[in-house]
Amino acid sequence: MSKAWIFLKQLWALTLPYFKSRGGLWALGFFGFLVGLSFVIVEINVRLSYWNNRFFTALQEKNQDTFWAEIVVFAQLAGLWIAFAVLRYVLTQVFEIRWRTWLTNHFIERWTRANAAYKMQLTHRGTDNPDQRIADDLRLFVDKTLALSLSFISNAATLVSFSFVLWSLSGQVQTVTLFGADYVVPGLLFWVALVYSALITWVLHLIGRPLVRLNFERERREADFRFDLVRVRENAEAVALYGGGEAERERLSGRFEEVRRNFMAIVNRQKVLVGVQATFDQAVILVPYLVMGAAYFGGRIPLGHMTQSAGAFNSVQGAFSWFANLYTALAEWAAVVQRLTSFLQVLKQAEAQQSAFAATPAGGSDWVASDLDIALPDGRPLLSTDFTLKEGEHVLITGVSGSGKSTLFRVLAGIWPFGEGGLAIPAGAAGKGTLFLPQRPYVPVGTLRAAVAYPAKAAEVHDDVLRQALADVGLPALAGRLDDEGHWQNTLSGGELQRLALARALVQQPRWLFLDEATSAMDEAMEQRLYTLIRERLPQTTVISIGHRSSLRPFHDREFRLGPA
Numbered sequence: 001m002s003k004a005w006i007f008l009k010q011l012w013a014l015t016l017p018y019f020k021s022r023g024g025l026w027a028l029g030f031f032g033f034l035v036g037l038s039f040v041i042v043e044i045n046v047r048l049s050y051w052n053n054r055f056f057t058a059l060q061e062k063n064q065d066t067f068w069a070e071i072v073v074f075a076q077l078a079g080l081w082i083a084f085a086v087l088r089y090v091l092t093q094v095f096e097i098r099w100r101t102w103l104t105n106h107f108i109e110r111w112t113r114a115n116a117a118y119k120m121q122l123t124h125r126g127t128d129n130p131d132q133r134i135a136d137d138l139r140l141f142v143d144k145t146l147a148l149s150l151s152f153i154s155n156a157a158t159l160v161s162f163s164f165v166l167w168s169l170s171g172q173v174q175t176v177t178l179f180g181a182d183y184v185v186p187g188l189l190f191w192v193a194l195v196y197s198a199l200i201t202w203v204l205h206l207i208g209r210p211l212v213r214l215n216f217e218r219e220r221r222e223a224d225f226r227f228d229l230v231r232v233r234e235n236a237e238a239v240a241l242y243g244g245g246e247a248e249r250e251r252l253s254g255r256f257e258e259v260r261r262n263f264m265a266i267v268n269r270q271k272v273l274v275g276v277q278a279t280f281d282q283a284v285i286l287v288p289y290l291v292m293g294a295a296y297f298g299g300r301i302p303l304g305h306m307t308q309s310a311g312a313f314n315s316v317q318g319a320f321s322w323f324a325n326l327y328t329a330l331a332e333w334a335a336v337v338q339r340l341t342s343f344l345q346v347l348k349q350a351e352a353q354q355s356a357f358a359a360t361p362a363g364g365s366d367w368v369a370s371d372l373d374i375a376l377p378d379g380r381p382l383l384s385t386d387f388t389l390k391e392g393e394h395v396l397i398t399g400v401s402g403s404g405k406s407t408l409f410r411v412l413a414g415i416w417p418f419g420e421g422g423l424a425i426p427a428g429a430a431g432k433g434t435l436f437l438p439q440r441p442y443v444p445v446g447t448l449r450a451a452v453a454y455p456a457k458a459a460e461v462h463d464d465v466l467r468q469a470l471a472d473v474g475l476p477a478l479a480g481r482l483d484d485e486g487h488w489q490n491t492l493s494g495g496e497l498q499r500l501a502l503a504r505a506l507v508q509q510p511r512w513l514f515l516d517e518a519t520s521a522m523d524e525a526m527e528q529r530l531y532t533l534i535r536e537r538l539p540q541t542t543v544i545s546i547g548h549r550s551s552l553r554p555f556h557d558r559e560f561r562l563g564p565a
């Protein structure tokens with residue numbers, strides 16, 4: 001399949017969903033209106049071209065009445081042109097933001113649904129920086145698709161209209177003298193424009209071809225650089241404590257060096273392109289006059305005829321070389337389409353990736369794992385086990401570091417897709433019936449209220465419940481600050497973050513609570529206080545913990561050890 005065909009297919013696949021969505025028909029109508037506006041502007045351009053002929057002929061003939069009459073006509077045409085151009089600009093922007101809003105929501109929805117973002121990260125195939133693809137690439141895609149498709153249509157209309165104009169004006173200019181012999185070529189100016197444009201397109205295509213790959217690389221390198229900057233910002237404290245400024249500086253400079261090299265490669269290619277294009281652009285000014293010179297000086301055509309023909313020639317030639325003139329924009333557009341397509345492919349794979357564990361929502365009240373063989377993303381076996389977690393029986397899971405305890409929790413949570421085996425999930429464990437608290441709590445940026453209620457919506461939980469939970473976990477000072485906004489992940493201490501996460505358990509009261517070293521950052525006294533609290537406040541909740549401390553044993557009914565004893 002040719003590259004152009006593949007590109008068109010990818011473009012189609014990215015464009016179609018919006019027009020097939022609810023409100024898609026309306027969007028299609030809106031786009032049709034924009035196309036209509038472009039046609040109107042081309043029509044005004046044609047009229048201006050004829051105006052040009054009359055005006056310059058009037059000048060040549062020193063006809064003052066016609067001169068003033070044509071000034072009025074020009075003011076009317078120019079006024080209309082300006083009004084339609086502004087209208088087209090505003091409506092194009094409105095259309096653009098509506099389309100981008102829809103696409104962005106669509107991508108965010110798919111990325112966050114069914115843990116696709118996590119699965120994509122696990123396999124990490126062909127998707128650098130999904131954040132950049134959703135933020136930047138979608139913006140560029142909509143912007144370029146709209147701008148280029150509208151200019152394509154507008155150029156096609158210009159080409160057709162002005163080709164007629166040029167053809168009809170060529171009536172008096174169709175004799176070519178070659179080696180002393182005269183040849184009659186109907187539509188001479190039109191053919192000259194065609195051949196000239198074909199030549200430009202071909203030459204610029206040869207020079208500009210590598211720009212597609214270079215632009216693709218550019219987006220990736222810029223995103224990698226930004227990602228590293230964000231990581232330094234987010235881990236600024238740890239970097240400072242390690243005294244890692246020097247190391248970070250070197251790494252960031254190294255990353256930027258890749259951006260710089262790619263930039264220079266683009267400039268090197270582009271400078272040839274710009275030079276050749278500028279040469280063609282300058283030469284084209286003279287071409288129509290060279291063709292018509294003999295007819296003008298021979299008195300066969302008036303000045304107005306010549307200036308109109310030159311204008312029409314430029315319009316036709318400009319429309320013909322649309323592809324060539326917009327080569328860089330097309331290259332960038334192709335790169336964006338390619339990046340979004342590969343993102344979408346990996347997203348689709350992640351969506352289709354089912355957990356390899358035959359999970360059955362059993363009618364029973366226990367979690368039953370039979371012949372679980374858990375593997376790593378590269379297929380290597382990690383852990384084989386069988387067990388039953390009975391409702392009401394608190395279990396402490398232990399094992400050496402790296403034995404697969406957290407991964408077992410991931411399997412139980414249904415987010416780990418590698419391995420095989422059977423897993424029966426109790427009916428009451430679905431949805432809000434189960435809460436997993438990881439070792440490193442995640443706290444969204446925003447109000448403290450939203451942080452404690454997470455993942456429930458803050459509005460769904462009464463403030464008193466949130467305050468009580470914070471006081472219970474030993475954070476009474478925060479209880480009065482529910483409205484405070486902050487980057488809590490960075491400002492609270494490790495132990496405070498874990499307590500905040502346990503407050504979520506008190507708020508949500510799940511039937512099953514899985515704690516993955518969720519108290520590891522606290523001192524033993526605080527840890528024991530919180531386990532006692534959970535027992536008191538959540539008497540109906542079965543707690544399954546991962547932990548290393550022997551002081552946790554009294555809070556569990558049995559210990560389940562993974563791997564070697």
Ligand SMILES: Nc1ncnc2c1ncn2[C@@H]1O[C@H](COP(=O)(O)OP(=O)(O)OP(=O)(O)O)[C@@H](O)[C@H]1O
Nearest residue numbers: 122376377382399400401402403404405406407408
């Ligand atoms: N996304 C991943 N890709 C590759 N390997 C992974 C991934 N996640 C976990 N592993 C590997 O699987 C093994 C088990 O990891 P896991 O986090 O389950 O161990 P753990 O028993 O909880 O360890 P610890 O007690 O240190 O927290 C480790 O060797 C880890 O490197």
